[in-house]
Amino acid sequence: MMALLQQPDIGRLIFEHTADSHIVELPFGLGEWHLPTGWTLFGIDVSPTRHVVFMGLAAICVFLSVMIAKRAIVRRHRENRAPGGFGTAIEAMVIFVRDDIVLPAMGHGGEKYLPYILTLFFFIMFCNFFGLLPWGATATGNIAVTAGLALISFVVIEVSGMIALGPKGYLKTIVMVPPGMTGIGAVAMAFILTPIEIIGKLVKPFALCLRLFANMTGGHFVILSLMGLIFIFASWLVAGASVLMILFMLSLELLVALLQAYIFALLTSVFIGMMLHEH
Amino acid sequence: MVHMLLQVQDAQTAVAVAKSTNALLGAGIGLGLAAIGAGIGVGLIGSRATEAIARQPQASGDIRGAMILTAALVEGVALVACVFALLFKILA
Numbered sequence: 001m002m003a004l005l006q007q008p009d010i011g012r013l014i015f016e017h018t019a020d021s022h023i024v025e026l027p028f029g030l031g032e033w034h035l036p037t038g039w040t041l042f043g044i045d046v047s048p049t050r051h052v053v054f055m056g057l058a059a060i061c062v063f064l065s066v067m068i069a070k071r072a073i074v075r076r077h078r079e080n081r082a083p084g085g086f087g088t089a090i091e092a093m094v095i096f097v098r099d100d101i102v103l104p105a106m107g108h109g110g111e112k113y114l115p116y117i118l119t120l121f122f123f124i125m126f127c128n129f130f131g132l133l134p135w136g137a138t139a140t141g142n143i144a145v146t147a148g149l150a151l152i153s154f155v156v157i158e159v160s161g162m163i164a165l166g167p168k169g170y171l172k173t174i175v176m177v178p179p180g181m182t183g184i185g186a187v188a189m190a191f192i193l194t195p196i197e198i199i200g201k202l203v204k205p206f207a208l209c210l211r212l213f214a215n216m217t218g219g220h221f222v223i224l225s226l227m228g229l230i231f232i233f234a235s236w237l238v239a240g241a242s243v244l245m246i247l248f249m250l251s252l253e254l255l256v257a258l259l260q261a262y263i264f265a266l267l268t269s270v271f272i273g274m275m276l277h278e279h
Numbered sequence: 280m281v282h283m284l285l286q287v288q289d290a291q292t293a294v295a296v297a298k299s300t301n302a303l304l305g306a307g308i309g310l311g312l313a314a315i316g317a318g319i320g321v322g323l324i325g326s327r328a329t330e331a332i333a334r335q336p337q338a339s340g341d342i343r344g345a346m347i348l349t350a351a352l353v354e355g356v357a358l359v360a361c362v363f364a365l366l367f368k369i370l371a
Contacts, residue, residue, distance in 0.1 A: 207359070210362055211355035211359070213362065214361050218361055259351050260351070263348065263352065263355075
């Protein structure tokens with residue numbers, strides 16, 4: 001009993017689901033929303049795409065969740081009730097970011113950078129979660145988005161170093177001389193270590209960008225490939241096994257979504273902390 | 280791979296096909312090696328973490344947190360190889 005095997009192009013399917021496009025699929029079969037094309041700014045195409053829409057949604061969700069949480073906590077304090085509910089959950093996450101990510105990495109000067117790290121954490125978390133919903137697209141699965149986040153982190157890290165150390169101290173982090181060497185040895189070490197330091201400064205945000213992008217896209221590739229297996233084999237047994245594997249991969253993806261947001265925020269705070277405490 | 284070579288008519292498309300075949304082969308082998316590295320790395324992390332928990336069960340919360348964090352960082356390196364393999368596929 002050979003089923004009629006349709007051979008869909010699995011590669012094209014995977015690519016269409018993970019890559020950016022100008023069409024947003026509305027949920028529950030409501031149709032498609034064709035985004036406007038052709039907006040250009042100084043010759044660069046800035047028309048909104050699906051990932052831009054989902055980034056906007058994630059930003060709105062970050063804003064709304066924090067606003068609603070704030071009002072809920074204020075109301076609970078006023079009514080003298082025990083902690084609980086949505087506001088307390090968001091408060092728990094904020095306290096986790098403050099006490100376990102920012103303050104251990106940056107020490108006493110850390111409160112200034114707490115808003116940025118919090119925004120980073122919540123934004124990346126919401127972006128990743130939107131990718132797991134049906135009809136959702138992962139904005140952080142686009143290397144341009146993660147590159148933008150890494151670029152902003154790079155600027156924050158370097159500017160924090162310039163503010164905390166002063167221009168001369170900041171230059172000492174680039175033209176690095178190991179402590180305790182003088183004379184010709186110092187000049188030789190400076191010649192060797194300066195390119196390494198510069199490359200190190202550039203590679204760290206690049207690794208942040210690639211890590212987030214690869215984790216998000218890789219997970220979706222695996223899930224879509226397993227779904228494609230169902231179409232290739234067209235048998236009930238393979239479909240059952242495949243759906244179980246997809247369930248497992250989706251729960252792993254849930255963990256990875258939270259973990260990658262945590263790691264991006266943690267590494268950014270560690271790099272800022274390293275710049276703040278150079279002396 | 281053979282059927283692509285059978286379609287070749289002249290030298291230029293032969294070179295192009297050989298380049299794309301070589302690129303994909305390289306990407307596949309590189310990805311496999313990176314997967315071996317990630318497997319060994321995460322296995323080491325897991326083994327040392329369980330050993331540490333067995334030595335001191337009251338520190339198991341801290342150890343579990345450190346283990347998950349380090350595993351994600353090691354996986355990041357293997358996934359960088361994934362990204363470059365994808366780049367090979369797209370470029371050739």
